[in-house]
Amino acid sequence: RAQSGRQQQVFTDTSSLNTVAGKRPQVKGRGGVIMAGIVTGALLTLLGTFVLSCFQQRSVVDDMLVSTQPLPALVTTATAENHLTELTASRPLILEKYRQKLETILAQSPVESMRAGFEMVSLLEDIYPGNTVTRAWYKQVEQLSSQGTVPGYEQAKEKLQLLMDELLNNERQHRTVTISYLKSAIYDIQRCLSETEPLSYQLTSIEQSLRKGQQPSRADLQKVDDQLKGIQARYLQALQTLKSTHIPDSYQDENK
Template sequence: MQDAQQALKVGRDPRMLPEFDALRAEINKLSHASRPDVDWMLVHDMATTIFEKQGVDLQTAIYFTLARSRLAGLTGFTESCEFLANLIVTQWDNFWPPVHQERARIEMLDWFIARISEVVRQYAISHEHKRLVYRCERALQLMSEKLHNSGLSRIPRVENLLHFVEGYTHLFDETEIVIVSDDQELKKQDMQIPPMVFFHSDMEPGATVQSGGSSGSGQAALPAGSILIGREKGQMKPTVLKIEAHKKQKPAWFWFVSGLLTCVLPVAAITGWQYWQEQKADALALLQQPAYALPTAPDHNDIRRVRIVLGEQKLQGMEGELINRYQAQLEQVKNASPFYLYQYGNGLKNVMQQLYPDSLAVKEMERQWQIALERQQGDEPKTLGYEQARARVNDTLQQLLELERQRRTVTISYLKSKLYDMQKDLMSDVPFGIRLRELEARKIKSQSLTPAELRAMEDELRSFNIRLYRLQQGNSAS
């Protein structure tokens, strides 16, 4: 029976894992304007992989819960509620995000309540589901009680979901259901864990659901890959979210080597401390760039180094300062000329997204930045004066040719030569906007653009910038 279990530990920050990036890519589809379909099975699998590799954290657990509720219906929602209750009630001080980041925890739970409420309202709940509904109610009650007693500045809106579930319990015949354990040796704190919860491999073909008690003389084996959570009457104690058992005792040679290393620690500590301070100063300088400078924004490798050197706690403490600093830099870019380095502004925005992906202030910063780009881009010019002039010249030439064939006057040849000269001048100096529009039309038709053409356009645009700058300087001097 022990082999059928999968004991999980409390996890750390999962945001640097590739599985978490894939998971977030699917979750972000929920807020996409085109509302693409979310692959909930992929979300479920990626979350399970993160649990196995990194342990259980609040963010991944919420995504796992949402996927489970989508895939397994009311049963999955029930298991998910008790899963979150286990995590919040028994491991409040241990899981990620840490306790001091209460705003991040509150925002995660509020986001979850808003999303899961939409899912629960779609369930067709009847009298046959009363046992599942009572289990949901109990888990949500424990969760709400823990949140109210945790000293939070604002309580997540768990009561909204709890009241919705309680509305179904009033429709059932029973006025009260009490779940009692026969094990009198269980500690009082163990009784706070919601009973009868485990996730099984029912996503795989041939997997069977096992949620009842033991049969015969022994307990039925759980499917391979099961995650046991909580307990049912007569079942074993919960194993999920427990810190794993004592590690193996270190061998004698380990302590011998440790003693040798201790001898050189005083010297190595000073050198290491100096090196660490230099790395910390470099990391801070990389993030705290002055708002009036235009450096290259930190890239992904720089962000990884900053996380390693400063640590997650230091970064979270700097959130307000960094957001204000980077906001000032974005304001400078928005007020610059239309030929400004937009890539630099995008780099600043990406830094904040990597450091604080769940921050509402960062999301608002990104929204304002996109609005500014759209405003500065403007609409495509509607003027077609050059094309109209060229068409009129061609029409005039055709008329003159017709008059010449009729030999009506001698001055027609003279006018014809003049119009030819006009057409030649027009073709020799095509306006910049016309040539740019022609290149755009070629790109739409998937025709290749040579580097020489693009370089020539860039040089001409740079020339326009210099001329405009000199005009502005002349007006200022006068």
């Protein structure tokens, strides 16, 4: 009986070992499945990140290109007349939207379009340093800025002031000047004024021609257009210089 008990005990112990050994392959199988899942998840994550990155890059490129598109063109009168029924039905909505847009145009600075140009070339220079587009832009702006000046007018003012000071000084000292001297001084002033006419004077001349039924020349109109752009360029550069210095908050609020 003692020997039978020992055999039964040995058999029981061996059965227990066999049971544990039989479970080991199942554990190894589960571990392989878990590792495969982890690897697959990591690969999917990397793939998703790559696809998202490509999508974001395309979106940035699209945004860059969209900003170069021209504004939508206005509907022509002929097109509008062919759809009067639809337009009449939407009259309140259209009038309100146009009113808001027109108020925005009046509220904007006259240099808003040129400001957008400066922002675009600044962005290009940050992304593509030394690119030819940026260099060409600044060269054209510099040329326009020079056309927005009237050095002859400024010189004429200085010469006129000098002449007045000289005449007053001669009057105090009871000295006289000759007519030929005055003619020479006045001629010099007129010469300076004729070199570059102020923009307002050019516009006045064009308006007078139109009232007389005369068409201004294309060269005169182009001259005014170039000077307007030049003044805008100079004004915007002055604003940028002003913003780079300390500006009171109240002044900044007024110019927003």
